[in-house]
Amino acid sequence: MGHVLDRIMQHADEIRAEGVEGDKIMRLTDTTAKHLRESGIIRTFQPKEFGGFEGHPREAAETVMALGALDGATGWVAGIVGVHPWELAFFDPKAQEEIWGADNDMWMASPYAPMGVAVPVDGGYILNGRWAFSSGTDHCGWVMIGAAVGDKDGNRTGQVLHVVLPRSDYEIDQDSWNVIGLRGTGSKDLIIKDAFIPEHRTLDAEIVLSGNGWRHAGRDETLYKFPFSYIFPLGITSSLIGMTEGALACYIAAQKERVQVTGVPIKEDPYILFAISEAASEISASRLALLETVDRFWDKTDRGEEISFEERAIGRRTQISAAWRAVRAMDEVFARAGGAAVHLKTPMQRFWRDAHVGLTHAIHVPGMIYHSAALTQLGGEPQGAYRAMI
Incomplete structure (x- = not known):
């Protein structure tokens, strides 16, 4: 993990300078995203079988602190996008393979708040809704979001899922982020219309929130507990x-x-x-x-x-x-x-x-x-x- 921070600090002056541009364009610049990707910071909590480091949370925190001290938005995106691989480790291995199989540097955006509704259908769910505050979303190829399970009429049942979708299944509202701070995070709204979510790309949120994700996935590494x-x-x-x-x-x-x-x-x-x-x-x-x-x-x-x-x-x-x-x-x-x-x-x-x-x-x-x-x-x-x- 130490090498991740070393790689970041090699580009410290550039990341600091790019923060000015990110604040203007209201997302991380492509240059900053490239440096983050190449540093491997988003793979900190990723399983080793998919090229991750399964790193200690303290090292992750110290690295994110160092980034935040260079540019707030860059630290923010690294901290938020960086936690999603930890949860993906609890999903069906088929979903993990879909996301990391071809590119183990694939990023996932969020948010977890269940702002949309997933209605059960054969083999999965149909998802509709609008989600706010998807930090770093312009640089992500997938999204992990919260979805309220609905009945056949779309009424919420009380159950919440965390689901993953590819970039082709949602739209980013590019005009939804114009704020006074953390502008460079590009935390824009996502719009999803009638997207089919196969069962293997879903996880009951309570399994994760209750601390039982590792049991559900059959993992015994300290990180995932x-x-x-x-x-x-x-x-x-x-x-x-x-x-x-x-x-x-x-x-x-x-x-x-x-x-x-x-x-x-x-x-x-x-x-x-x-x-x-x-x-x-x-x-x-x-x-x-x-x-x-x-x-x-x-x-x-x-x-x-x-x-x-x-x-x-x-x-x-x-x-x-x-x-x-x-x-x-x-x-x-x-x-x-x-x-x-x-x-x-x-x-x-x-x-x-x-x-x-x-x-x-x-x-x-x-x-x-x-x-x-x-x-x-x-x-x-x-x-x-x-x-x-x-």
């Missing part, structure tokens, strides 16, 4: 922390010789020096908290032990608080960056925009997760939605 509720948010939060690290690096580089309008150099302002140290410490704490949970969960899983609901809830609480802490710390230095930081020609404003938009993702919403973590620790039993994504 890892909780979905932590591995899925990991790439997203890692990219977000990387963005705050990138913003901090920009800030420090710009402040070294800066003299304020008062005539006092930044280096001689004790209040700003305090703010820099405090922000750097908070961002560092966010990184370490996220990685510590990954290591602890991995080691316990590797010993064949189950990660309890309480541990998972606390892990999600840690992941969410890491994201919020890092963004708050970034805000403290951005507010002290001076007027130059607001110019679109400077990279700091893009990190700032990207990180704030990244914080709005559903996996960063603290309410129910914080509630469930505390209630469980107090001996309570969260129910219904309060157990979701834990």
